[in-house]
Amino acid sequence: MLSSAYQLSAEPVAKNMAVDPDNRLVWRYNRQRLDAEALRDDLLFVSGRLDVNEGGLAQNIGKDNVRRTVYCFVSRRKLDSELALFDFPNPNNTSEQRNATNVPPQRLYFMNNEWVIAQAKAMAARLKGTDMERIDQAYRLLFQRPPSAGEKKLALDFLRGAADNEKGWAEYAQILMTSNEFQFVD
């Protein structure tokens, strides 16, 4: 396989879809949900809190631990419940491939977990300027692209409907972090 195969996006091409819908011949990237570690790292990154220093002692995952997940402590006896929720493999088994489930408890985590809400607030606080400018920054930060006209309108409508602007922004930031575009690699 050539290195160009690794550079493909998940974008569908109608002609190829008709011939090889399962992507057996690797004409596109297979879309993937972010792994537990990447998901945690990404949340910390967009909230501006990720500590990217290398090395050091492993520490338990906790609300004040902002280090990359690769440096977090993994217990073989009792796996961290949040890693387990996002399919971190059982450390007592060999694992030839990660599962990537999509289950309701994961959505509850993104809807209601205080740590996630805290990252959303931190991210919202990083964005400066008018609502329009902040929406633009948010899209560039999370999705590396500007928002479309439709997406801008949805955002503005949502923010206008909120009890107050900062609360609305925290709720909006949380939804961007919960969106499929953020949680899947295309």
Add this chain to the structure above:
Amino acid sequence: MMTRRDCLKTFGTGFGMTAFAGLAGAAVGGSPLNTNPLAPKPPQFPASAKHVIFLFLNGGPSQVDTFDPKPMLDKFNGKPVPDGNLKTERKTGNLLKSPFEFHKYGQSGIEVSEIFPKLGAHMDECCVIRSMYTDRPNHEPSLLLMNTGDKQVGRPSMGSWLTYGLGSENQNLPGFVVLCPGFPVIGPQLWASTFLPAVYQGTYIPNNEKTPDKLVQFIRNPELQPQEQRRQLDLLGKLNEIQLRRAGEDRELEASIQSAEIAYRMQSEAPEVFDISKESEKTRARYGDSDFGRGCLMSLRLIEKGVRMVQVYYGNSQPWDNHDDILIHRKLARDADGPIAALLEDLKSRGLLDETLVIISGEFGRTPVVEVSGLVKVQNGRDHNSHGFSSVLAGGGIKGGYVHGATDDFGFKAVDKPVHIHDLHATVLHLMGIDHTRLTYRYSGRDFRLTDVAGNVVHEIIA
């Protein structure tokens, strides 16, 4: 014909509503999206049971003090076993009679120890397997074997296999729920899905928590009102819909959208189902206010809502592990007898006993001889026993008022119609409409199954 994508484009209400419609469909059997791995699947052949409740008396209850009377023990009390003691974990001595009396119950006249009088009254509905046996007289391998079909860590739990094979009937709750006040020895490995997809893992609920909000993780938003959260999820649905249009049809993306809607609904259904205060005071009194009693009542409510399997552990660690003094069994049984009987009664009165298989068992039994290892304070208890023990089954197509198999004269070893854990598993799957040799999952280069390469269905215990 309208394609799914056209359908999405046509509906002005957005994808969130389509997912909602999918869920409404799921409630009457079968999701049109067909991406939900927990959607109910038909059994391989007509099943007599649809649900399993496994009441796990962890630690190893003694058969000769509960469900396997041995008059010969009284006669030979204090004397050595004529053929010598079988090997168990620790050093054992002479025969020790049960301090409890046995009484006959019901039409069937099945004898049960005085410490289980209320369960005894249900013997005409129960099958007592007195010839159970397992492989090791140690908790860890035996707990694993009973739960996963293997002595080593790394195989999926029976509940995971069942939800993998059959899905679940309620899309607003997990399909496999494990209740334990604290953790049994080993813990989460006992309800892990290991190499099966993680969606099939048991959802652990520490039922020593009494408020429903604490029972299910992240079930309440700490800040938002329901209508604020609904607004958030409507926005999420619209953003995901825009992205789905750009990305093209994708099962994973659709599953994620569906999961968010289920999660939203779980917030209203899960606290309700775990809230036993919804039951009448009279009902709650019959279960008692012990952890196990509340767990039994929750299991009833979960089964009522269509959950596939509920496992209720008696207690933290291994309460039934009475090496020192077998009289402790009386106290333990006091908190088990009432709730088990109440559960059987309520399953019956709510029309669920016929379709719910109830299993009452520990991971192994105990020796009919006294333990004399230096580790015990008083020598009035029993060591672990893998050679023979009793399990009680009821409902779900089980033959009531029936005793299957027997141990030897002293209750040490299963000798008549011995039933291995693999055989029990094969029988449970059979009752659920699954051929245990045909429920497989390919992992690491070969097909695995709950019973691995063993197991025979015990047809005699089936009605």
